[in-house]
Amino acid sequence: MDATGICNQIDKRKLMMELAQGQESARRLQALLQNPVGEDGSELVGQLVEKVLRSLELGLDLLGPSSNQTGENGPRSPGGEQHQVTDFSFEEDPDKGDKKRPVTRDKRGCYKRRKSSQTTRVTVSSTTEDDHAWRKYGQKCILNSKFPRSYFRCTHKYDQGCKATKQVQMMEDDPCKYHTTYIGAHTCNRHPMTWDPPHTSDHVNEEINDPVEAKSDGSTTTIDNLSGFCPSLLEKPAFGLQEGRFDQSEDPVSMMYRLGMKDEEIQSEMECMLIGNSLGHYGFCDFHLDESYF
DNA sequence: TACATTTGACCTGC
DNA sequence: GCAGGTCAAATGTA
The missing domain is CATH 1.10.287 (Helix Hairpins)
Structure with missing residues (x-):
């Protein structure tokens, strides 16, 4: 075929x-x-x-x-969690090449706050740096906090529609460390659909509202129910699917890249996984499928 | 000149 | 009504 x-x-x-x-x-x-x-x-x-x-x-x-x-809003926020009153359709800016920015027709500050169910992860780290490019878009003094909170969005918010954001705040009891909250998964090209907290973080404190329930019984997940969704994955020996087991020690995206799969193939497989995942057929430990990718 | 940061305004959700 | 989150104009920087 x-x-x-x-x-x-x-x-x-x-x-x-x-x-x-x-x-x-x-x-x-x-x-x-x-x-x-x-x-x-x-x-x-x-x-x-x-x-x-x-x-x-x-x-x-x-x-x-x-x-x-x-609606007249053009490409909609696919995950549906951020239906901004600010029009999120893209329009070509003749002065800025192919850079796209959301069309704004309302006053500043007009937006739809993210749902509390948005995927978040909190880390404590001695650095605010991580593997992604972030752009600061705000800073606020927080009640009862000595230090202000900084707000960052993914640099690729407008050119690729990546909705990942993070909030960084210095810790009161240890100003050398930063309390970072990651909200939403990156959907930009750099690492499609992978949850990507900083590798430099000292530890992950907590994970909230994770859309994928982590398996508690070890490092493998049975994927028998997935066979109807991801036929091409079944043809990849390295996935160990012949035994009906999936090795979770490596995230699927990395594995597929390693197997030499093309971007479009990987995307298709991710979409299949998302469907299986949404139906409760599938789950990863340290890998998160974010529906907003679609 | 292009892009990033700062900062006050303004909005949403509780 | 308030606190927190986001926007966007103004400003800074390379």
């Missing part, structure tokens, strides 16, 4: 999964309308509506960019 055929097959599968997900969310929404709070009290109508809309939007996107005419 040629590359186009594979892509079509994957896209079709993605489309079906998105629509199925939307259908499932709609069913749950229907149930919730009779009982406004979910059985465990955690799922609200608004959240389900958002899930339905997101699945439909992603499905429409898969059918083609022109299919999704849900």
